[in-house]
Amino acid sequence: MSSVLTEEVLDKIKRVHFIGIGGSGMYPLAQIFHSKGYEITGSDNNETETLDAVRKMGIKVFLGQKAENIEGAELIIYTAAIMADNPELIAAKASDAIVCERAEILGVITGWYSNALCVCGTHGKTTTSSMLTEIFVDAGEDISCVIGGKLPSIGGSGRAGKSDSMVCEACEYQDHFLKLFPDVAIILNVDADHLEYFKNIENIIKSFHTFADMATKAVIFNGDDANTRKSLEGISGKELISFGWDRKNDYSAEIISKQGLVTKFRVFFKGEPAAEMEINVPGDHNVVNALAAIAAARYSGLSFEDAAKGLAAFHGAIRRFQLIDKVGGITIVDDYAHHPAEIAVTLKAAKGLDFNRVWAVFQPFTYSRTEILMDDFARALEIADISVITDIMGSREKNEHGIYTEMLGAKTKNAVWFNTPHHVVDKQTAEQKEKNFDECIDYIIKNKQQGDIVITLGCGDVYKLAKKLAKRLNSAD
Numbered sequence: 001m002s003s004v005l006t007e008e009v010l011d012k013i014k015r016v017h018f019i020g021i022g023g024s025g026m027y028p029l030a031q032i033f034h035s036k037g038y039e040i041t042g043s044d045n046n047e048t049e050t051l052d053a054v055r056k057m058g059i060k061v062f063l064g065q066k067a068e069n070i071e072g073a074e075l076i077i078y079t080a081a082i083m084a085d086n087p088e089l090i091a092a093k094a095s096d097a098i099v100c101e102r103a104e105i106l107g108v109i110t111g112w113y114s115n116a117l118c119v120c121g122t123h124g125k126t127t128t129s130s131m132l133t134e135i136f137v138d139a140g141e142d143i144s145c146v147i148g149g150k151l152p153s154i155g156g157s158g159r160a161g162k163s164d165s166m167v168c169e170a171c172e173y174q175d176h177f178l179k180l181f182p183d184v185a186i187i188l189n190v191d192a193d194h195l196e197y198f199k200n201i202e203n204i205i206k207s208f209h210t211f212a213d214m215a216t217k218a219v220i221f222n223g224d225d226a227n228t229r230k231s232l233e234g235i236s237g238k239e240l241i242s243f244g245w246d247r248k249n250d251y252s253a254e255i256i257s258k259q260g261l262v263t264k265f266r267v268f269f270k271g272e273p274a275a276e277m278e279i280n281v282p283g284d285h286n287v288v289n290a291l292a293a294i295a296a297a298r299y300s301g302l303s304f305e306d307a308a309k310g311l312a313a314f315h316g317a318i319r320r321f322q323l324i325d326k327v328g329g330i331t332i333v334d335d336y337a338h339h340p341a342e343i344a345v346t347l348k349a350a351k352g353l354d355f356n357r358v359w360a361v362f363q364p365f366t367y368s369r370t371e372i373l374m375d376d377f378a379r380a381l382e383i384a385d386i387s388v389i390t391d392i393m394g395s396r397e398k399n400e401h402g403i404y405t406e407m408l409g410a411k412t413k414n415a416v417w418f419n420t421p422h423h424v425v426d427k428q429t430a431e432q433k434e435k436n437f438d439e440c441i442d443y444i445i446k447n448k449q450q451g452d453i454v455i456t457l458g459c460g461d462v463y464k465l466a467k468k469l470a471k472r473l474n475s476a477d
Contacts, residue, residue: 078099116183134151144160147167254266356453
């Protein structure tokens with residue numbers, strides 16, 4: 001069964017089961033529910049470090065998803081990635097338990113905090129949420145957070161704190177962020193993505209407008225981004241705080257110097273110099289992300305000094321320009337970028353560093369996104385000196401329109417790909433994916449040059465390719 005989940009209903013619930021508890025979005029929710037005294041169980045299909053952390057909390061984990069795993073649960077939580085034929089989900093919907101998708105539960109949780117800082121935007125959500133979390137943690141604030149990637153300083157993708165503040169990554173996918181209860185909405189940018197759902201940019205802007213209007217206290221927004229400004233038209237009754245390069249913004253910046261991965265910049269508040277700071281993640285776009293985090297931290301009562309300390313300690317979230325290894329004169333980096341605009345800024349940042357050649361190793365994610373944004377992907381990948389494109393990771397989709405890697409490769413200059421038979425790709429197995437990754441790695445090793453940087457890109461499991469490449473190069477040394 002399903003039901004409207006209210007505070008009154010939650011007060012009567014004792015046992016909660018998570019289908020896919022090891023996921024980066026589920027683990028923080030499990031932490032928070034556990035901290036509130038609920039009895040938690042969960043299931044997942046693969047052993048991971050996250051599952052180890054879950055077990056250390058005293059939570060029972062079932063490896064493999066079976067109908068009997070949900071027995072005794074009064075509330076069952078699942079993610080959008082769980083397929084309709086999942087045996088636990090089928091059993092859950094046939095049971096007397098309340099069954100809720102993760103986004104709905106996250107919305108309930110944000111309502112528990114009086115300073116819920118919800119970070120949204122087409123690009124940069126995880127990095128900015130991580131920066132803001134780092135600032136709070138380094139300032140000694142016992143905050144809760146739910147972010148989309150792993151932050152080394154907190155040992156995962158979230159934490160359960162005791163203060164009234166919460167940092168929450170707010171994703172626009174299928175309007176999930178409209179289920180949240182933001183006190184402060186932080187809008188980084190508004191761009192065309194998830195068009196299989198939104199259809200056009202106008203609908204995306206409308207959704208961001210709705211989200212901004214839901215904020216009870218303030219909206220912190222990118223004043224340089226035209227679509228973001230458009231999404232705020234007609235918003236009133238709350239504080240509006242802008243950030244960006246333009247000095248007319250409430251918070252703005254100018255770069256002082258760049259050296260390696262370190263960027264030093266000056267922060268201006270209301271047009272006046274306020275502080276000098278540095279970040280240890282490359283790219284001008286990350287200075288803008290830092291401004292958003294600074295503005296949110298200051299609104300929450302922290303100082304410029306607190307912000308500077310936290311940003312200096314931040315060395316990136318896992319899978320955000322993450323250094324995997326330096327071996328044999330080759331630098332290997334992994335990045336979650338999976339939208340053309342994200343790929344473009346990541347590759348431009350790499351091109352601005354002191355490397356011989358930039359390799360982009362891209363794993364397209366979902367057939368619909370690859371089809372709709374194919375020309376944009378091609379233009380973004382051409383920023384690299386060499387692009388290697390893996391088979392498409394279909395994830396939750398079936399290949400209904402016959403979209404294959406060679407279609408993107410043919411549009412992309414300096415691109416290399418390997419023709420896996422269509423009938424094999426459409427029913428891709430773990431063995432086939434590994435074979436495809438090995439073909440890409442063989443090509444990179446054969447054609448690498450001293451001083452190259454290889455960047456794996458995508459929101460699937462292309463990070464495995466980066467780690468395997470590093471292992472192969474280390475073995476050859």
